[in-house]
Amino acid sequence: MLKSTLGIAIAFSLCAVAHAAKQGQGVVNFKGTVIDAPFGIDPDSADQTIDFGQISKSHLDADGISVKKDLNIKLVNCEPNKSVKVTFAGATIASATNELGTAGDTGTAVVISGQDGKLVSFGTEGSAQSLQEGENTLHYSSWVKKATGGTVKEGDFTADA
Structure with missing residues (x-):
């Protein structure tokens, strides 16, 4: 009887120690910038990615454009x-200040x-x-078009504004 009571007491003490162990931990980081401006830019608008997906080479070659995508900037x-x-x-693009050049050698440009x-x-x-x-x-x-003076080629492209 003494052995079983001692065994139960040890089991309860181990459970208490296990329960007292630290559970998950983490860190919350806060960041921002104070600016002298009559507005702020919503964080969801500050950095955006516009995905044009797959665009037909022959369509761009025929002076077509991609599907137009919204580019909205929310001010708060x-x-x-x-x-x-x-x-x-x-x-x-050289001599075309309204065409943002793309990286990737596809002969395309982004227009806004x-x-x-x-x-x-x-x-x-x-x-x-x-x-x-x-x-x-x-x-x-925004949309993608054949760059002025460019030759449309297959491949991935990126552009940053």
């Missing part, structure tokens, strides 16, 4: 009666147009857009 905590001018930067339908000229400040208090979304469209 906007001050009223202010405006914003957006500049898209990136390596352009504003909400007004005007093509974005990379490296040039766009026209002023008025802000309302609170949240504002700047709407753009």
Whole structure:
């Protein structure tokens, strides 16, 4: 009887020690940047990836374009009666400042147009857009086309603006 009582006591003490062991641990990292601007950029809008998927070479060769994709920039905590001018930067096709060159030797370019339908000229400040208090979304469209002077080739491409 003494042996079984001692065995039960040892088993309970081992369970108590096992229960007291640390469970999962982790770290929460916080980051951000304080800026002097009349608005902030929503974190989901700051870095975006637009996937054009597969585009027909023959379609691009015939001066076609890919499906247009939305490119929206959400601004938060906007001050009223202010405006914003957006500049898209990136390596352009020679003599075509509205065509963003692509990496991958596919002979393609990315084009962006504003909400007004005007093509974005990379490296040039766009026209002023008025802000309302609170949240504002700047709407753009983007697509892929045959680069001016380019020869369309099969392969993957990327571009950064």
